[in-house]
Amino acid sequence: MIPAQVLEQWLIARLSGDAAAWLKNGAQRLRGGGTDKDLYMSVSLVPRKIGKADLELNAAELGQATSARPGWDPREWSLDQAARVLLLLASESDGATFSRRLDQLCATADVGELVAFYRGLPLYPDPTRHVLRAAEGVRTNMKAVFQAVAHRNPYPFEQLAEPAWNQMVLKALFIGATLDPIIGLDRRANPALARMLCDYAHERWAAGRPVSPELWRCVGPHARGEMLADLGRVLEKGTAPERAAAALALSSSPDPAASGLLWTYPELSVAVSEKKLSWQAIANPA
């Protein structure tokens, strides 16, 4: 099944008769070549017609998502978001029309709509067309909108060039969004990002402000020289989660000096080798 089919199936299974009929009719009209106005009106009406409850997909359904579109992770989607993306996909004609309509929709969107449109990015036709749209979503100051692009969304990993990717990671830290739900975070670690993050940590230290322990996750694989000194400082002076993060970061560095440094802290070193520390636990403290 393609994503539009699984979305429709999940929604119909969860909606009352009236709401399901409204959605089916709306999608059908758009498939038959609906006008811009048909699309804009039906997308606006979604929460009034079908509500905003969580979609709450089960494991089998999450499996369907991955088969329909590798990397797609809709576990946090709600009914209105799924329905809005479904309607957008139903209206698909060609890439150019689709992007024009998406731009129009975003220009007049409310917060809930923006979250839905950005969560849908990995499902849209002609993926390379939406790079600027994704970058726009990353520039927002509305955390929920930013997270719609950055969290559990394979689109940035697949499409953003390195500078835009690095800005996204840095911005997540700026606005207090966690890094762990960013798909491809480890695979896209790069030396430029590691340097930017260390500079950022220094700024925060200078201002006497806390540094997110997650920051070190993207530093580790490229840590050498001065960056190792930064990690050493965290090991020496940091809080427990910060020290755990520094230890994990050192264990991911290819530099032999990193393992040397880690070994000077036997307890942490053992905790790493026994896999007692994880980035997931650091991102989601109890």
Next chain:
Amino acid sequence: MRFIDPHIHMSARTTDDYERMAAAGIVAIVEPAFWLGQPRTQVGSYIDYMSSLVGWERFRAAQFGIRHYCTIGLNSKEANNEALAEQVLEVLPRYLMKEGVVAVGEIGYDDQTPVEDKFYRAQLALAKEFDMLVQVHTPHRDKKSGTTRSMDVAIEMGIDPERLVIDHNNEETVQEVLDRGFWAAFTIYPHTKMGNERMVEIARKYGSDHIFIDSSADWGVSDPLAVPKTARLMLERGIAAKDVNLICYGNALKAFGQSGQMKEEHWLDPAPIDQRVLFEGNSVLRGQVPRVGEPPAVPQHSDATVFK
């Protein structure tokens, strides 16, 4: 005591205002679409403005634990640029069904020109088509006859008075508005329109049925705490707490709640998904207790940064 300010232009206000409003017990606000102090020249400016009402401003308010609703419409002053107004009328339907839009507003008359009349009627028709409430701005000049005319036209267009709010009332207009079954809102402005002492007397004389107050605070001299301050004065002057509650909270909720977009549970007990997307403040039930009748606290840093 909790308060609703059902007419305030937060886009023109600062975060200090939001902090003080939340501290004073304001839990929800309605931001009517209006003008920016000077006329817009492009339809694109309206689009960006209305998008900010359903987007950024809604988010900004939520960060301070205040629920933000808005009304969408073409204001009467700018209706006088007919060519532009036609284009604005065309984009309004794109916004009327957005989340948190509680009415078509603020619409009505300013100079009471024929063009203003044309777009007032066109927007009343839109309200009927979309089954929406209406929020009417009454003119500052020639107020009494302008208010009467606003109601006449609404009735002529088939609007149910129960679904229309007449705003910026005064002692001269209130009786007729109530007699005809509309909602009567009063704007408490520090130096103009209604002062809060006058409002106390209106409450004494007309009671609390179909009456509520707002600040209409904007980029001009105005007070975003007008609702809680007037509530305090009403309590001090012996108006019953039950009536103060209706005038400063309950009636605005009842009027705009008819839209289905504004519900008490939004601030008393926000749904988890909504809190995740939007609402950063504590729900009232889970913590924050507004101070009854006390002067609103002013955050210390505002003194430090503004005056030193």
